[in-house]
Amino acid sequence: NALKIAVIAGDGIGKEVMPEGLRVLRAAAERFGLDITFDEFPFSSWDYYEQHGRMLPVDWKDQIGGHDAIYFGAVGWPEKIADHVSLWGSLLLFRREFDQYVNLRPVRLMPGVPSPLAGRKPGDIDFYVVRENTEGEYSSIGGRMFEGTEREVVVQETVMSRVGVDRILRFAFELARRTPKKHLTSATKSNGIAITMPYWDERVEAMAKHYPDVKWDKYHIDILTAHFVLNPQRFNVVVASNLFGDILSDLGPACTGTIGIAPSGNINPAGDFPSLFEPVHGSAPDIAGQGIANPVGQIWAGAMMLDHLGHAQAAAAIVRAIEEVLAQKPLRTRDLGGLADTETCGAAIADAVARS
Ligand code: NAI
Ligand code: MG
Numbered sequence: 001n002a003l004k005i006a007v008i009a010g011d012g013i014g015k016e017v018m019p020e021g022l023r024v025l026r027a028a029a030e031r032f033g034l035d036i037t038f039d040e041f042p043f044s045s046w047d048y049y050e051q052h053g054r055m056l057p058v059d060w061k062d063q064i065g066g067h068d069a070i071y072f073g074a075v076g077w078p079e080k081i082a083d084h085v086s087l088w089g090s091l092l093l094f095r096r097e098f099d100q101y102v103n104l105r106p107v108r109l110m111p112g113v114p115s116p117l118a119g120r121k122p123g124d125i126d127f128y129v130v131r132e133n134t135e136g137e138y139s140s141i142g143g144r145m146f147e148g149t150e151r152e153v154v155v156q157e158t159v160m161s162r163v164g165v166d167r168i169l170r171f172a173f174e175l176a177r178r179t180p181k182k183h184l185t186s187a188t189k190s191n192g193i194a195i196t197m198p199y200w201d202e203r204v205e206a207m208a209k210h211y212p213d214v215k216w217d218k219y220h221i222d223i224l225t226a227h228f229v230l231n232p233q234r235f236n237v238v239v240a241s242n243l244f245g246d247i248l249s250d251l252g253p254a255c256t257g258t259i260g261i262a263p264s265g266n267i268n269p270a271g272d273f274p275s276l277f278e279p280v281h282g283s284a285p286d287i288a289g290q291g292i293a294n295p296v297g298q299i300w301a302g303a304m305m306l307d308h309l310g311h312a313q314a315a316a317a318i319v320r321a322i323e324e325v326l327a328q329k330p331l332r333t334r335d336l337g338g339l340a341d342t343e344t345c346g347a348a349i350a351d352a353v354a355r356s
Contacts, residue, residue, distance in 0.1 A: 003035065005068060010044050026350075027350040101268065102131070132165070260279075
């Protein structure tokens with residue numbers, strides 16, 4: 001079964017780390033006998049905007065909507081174009097139009113990456129954050145009254161639909177079931193947010209009945225953030241609403257060191273539209289053009305993409321290759337105190353995959 005991947009490198013270091021991501025995916029395809037076609041698209045970048053006056057062509061949905069997945073670099077070139085124009089005109093449209101309702105971020109302490117948490121070593125931190133990506137606290141329902149007067153009032157509603165809550169919980173329980181620890185943590189705040197969060201808890205309890213093999217617990221978001229830092233070994237799969245998940249999915253990777261290695265999946269588990277896999281970092285204008293960006297976030301995102309597409313073995317081989325290479329200082333990039341440039345690091349990971 002041939003796979004068709006839409007490739008969008010975007011701006012800045014997106015254009016430098018993407019070739020390394022593709023190099024490693026090609027090595028994995030060769031090693032594991034996968035038939036993958038990569039179609040590269042120039043849009044969702046400042047270059048495209050400069051030529052066409054917009055971030056995407058009118059028929060972008062037809063161009064990439066039929067692919068099995070989207071492999072994305074980074075978008076944004078603030079010196080030339082405002083971030084709300086570039087991001088809302090591309091990446092955020094993909095997420096919304098393709099109903100990518102899961103944001104999945106692995107949080108894993110890798111060898112060769114100093115953790116900001118004292119005394120932690122690889123193995124101590126290894127979990128997933130599953131964030132609801134379409135509703136919850138980030139609704140546009142609300143308004144402003146008596147603007148500019150003493151009586152000024154603003155209101156913004158949280159929206160939780162049964163379909164919306166259940167589908168993110170189902171994804172998280174399914175993921176937990178596939179992990180060795182079979183454990184799930186739910187982020188809540190039902191002691192303070194007295195309508196939506198008790199509903200969330202209720203749906204977690206109902207969903208858990210379908211997964212008797214998964215052990216689960218819940219924490220209020222305030223103490224949960226403390227445990228991320230103090231007891232990260234407690235976690236396996238952590239599921240959260242849009243706002244809580246936003247916070248946790250930045251805090252988690254921050255506990256494991258550098259932004260240069262963290263990957264992210266924007267997933268539509270139903271598969272009616274493609275999912276999108278990208279590094280967490282942006283286009284890094286401050287280091288773009290120097291060939292020194294860390295390609296690991298892009299490469300790891302490629303592993304997540306293969307895993308999502310049903311090629312778990314190839315995905316695991318890439319993650320092992322990343323670990324093997326990060327353990328060697330000459331092969332690490334400078335943000336990790338190493339000596340390698342982007343290409344040297346990427347080629348070493350591709351080699352390790354080929355030898356696996
Ligand atoms: P950034 O993630 O691009 O950079 C933050 C800092 O981390 C910089 O000092 C950069 O040099 C460093 N860094 C990032 N990735 C690195 C890598 N792979 N290797 C080594 N160092 C790395 O965030 P920033 O500067 O806030 O945003 C720059 C542009 O990227 C903006 O236009 C922003 O909107 C956009 N952006 C796009 C994202 C996306 O496409 N998903 C995500 C975040 C930001
Ligand atoms: Mg965020």
